[in-house]
Amino acid sequence: MKPYAYLAIAAVALSACGQQAAKGGAEKAAGPSASGRDQVWAAGSSTVFPFATRVAENVARTTGGRAAKVESLGTGGGFKLFCGGTGANFPDVANASRPIKKSEYDQCAANGVTDIVEIKIGYDGIVIANAKSGPAFDFKLDQIYRGLAAELPKGAGFEKNAFKTWKEVDAGLPAQAILVYGPPPTSGTRDAFSELAMEKGARKLAELDALHGKDEDAFKAKAHTIRGDGAWVDAGENDNAIVQTLTKTPNAMGVFGYSFLENNMDSVKAAKIDGIAPTFETISNGTYPVSRSLYIYVKKANVGVTPGLREFVSAFVSDAATGKGGYLQQRGLIPLSAEDHAAQKTAATDLAAMAPPAK
Known part of the structure; x- marks a missing residue:
């Protein structure tokens, strides 16, 4: 297992100050919005955490400045803090394993956080894994849903999920108890798993596909609600802790x-989904069914105010970091295509504010 370095965080006196949008050049200061802090602060996704940590270390080493403070709070937790307000008491960067939601964007605006820059850094796949000593799994998406959904169709309605083993879900699966450790609802990994695995699996069932056509909100409520009877365990935002749990609970x-699979292949293995294993190639070309994009969101007004923020953002989209063969690829990040990577480098330079998300 490759341990991730945790950054030392010095206590600093933080003062809440006003933020105004930068006008003209990207380096124009936005007032004293981050003047109470002498380092970049990034918070959010546990998946993006090791990548952001590595960038922070590299920037500090090459510039001689303070390493960015990076916190793993989950995507939802990161956006909540990022959108909480302006000034030194709130992060400069939100790390995210899904796009920002309209509700989060609106909360940012309500608290004076405007001119948000969205930068895609690469791709990731969500894996379902177990200890190397455990049985091999090849799930179909509907089997994942039927094993983990809180309720399943029964007649004209729904009933509580009573499956105890994966073999009860489908005779072709191993006779192993359904016990899955996963991220909590605040996590972008959980959001993506719900959308990419649970929703797609639910649509394979005729009753839920029909519900989707009639009432999408009701469908999402059924598709996203995971069992609360102990078959699924919210294991916190630390994905390394989940990996360690699997080695002790085969x-x-x-x-x-x-990325956590790639860094722990000596102890855990991934299930196939629809016959496809999660690999660099299958995630980058989109054939692995549970793939997603990773992002950082930047407060444009803090660029030129928070020391090192421009350098941190530029380093994140550099060829050395997120380009093909870059050092973040060595940590498990799946790089963008050359064209998309070039577009993100332009976004980091121009710092054009994103449009409001549709939903």
């Missing part, structure tokens, strides 16, 4: 990002 499975 009859369990875990849900986490591909």
Whole structure:
């Protein structure tokens, strides 16, 4: 296992100050919005955490400045803090394993956080893994849903999920108890798992596909609600902790990002989904069914105010970091295509504010 370095965080006196949008050149200061802090602060996704940490270390080493403070709070937790307000008491960067939601964007605006820059840094796959000593799994998406959904169709309605083993879900699966350690609802990994695995699996069932056509909100409520009877265990935002749990509990499975699989292949293995294993190639070309994009969101007004923020953002999209063969690829990040990577480098230079998300 490759341990991730945790950054030392010095206590600093933080003062809440006003923020105004930068006008003209990207380096124009936005007032004293981050003047109470002498380092970049990034918070959010546990999946993006090791990548952001590595960038922070590299920037500090090459510039001689303070390493960015990076916190793993989950995507939802990161956006909540990022959008909480302006000034030194709030992060400069939100790390995210899904796009920002309209509700989060609106909360930012309500608290004076405007001119947000969205930068895609690469791709990741969500894996379902177990200990190397455990049985091999090849799930179909509907089997994942039927094993983990809180309720399943029964007649004209729904009933509580009573499956105890994966073999009860489908005779072709191993006779292993359904016990899955995964991220909590605040996690972008959980959001993506719900959308990419649970929703797609639910649509394979005729009753839920029909519900989707009639009432999408009701469908999402059924598709996203995971069992609360102990078959699924919210294991916190630390994906490394889930990996460690699997090594101690070989009859369990875990849900986490591909980068954590790649860094722990000596102890855990991933299930196939629809016959496809999560690999660099299958995630980058989109054939692995549970793949997603990773992002950082930047407060444009803090660029030129928070020391090192421009350098941090530029380093994140550099060829050396997120380009093909870059040092973040060595940590499990799946790089963008050359064209998309070039576009993100332009976004980091121009710092054009994103449009409001549709939903």
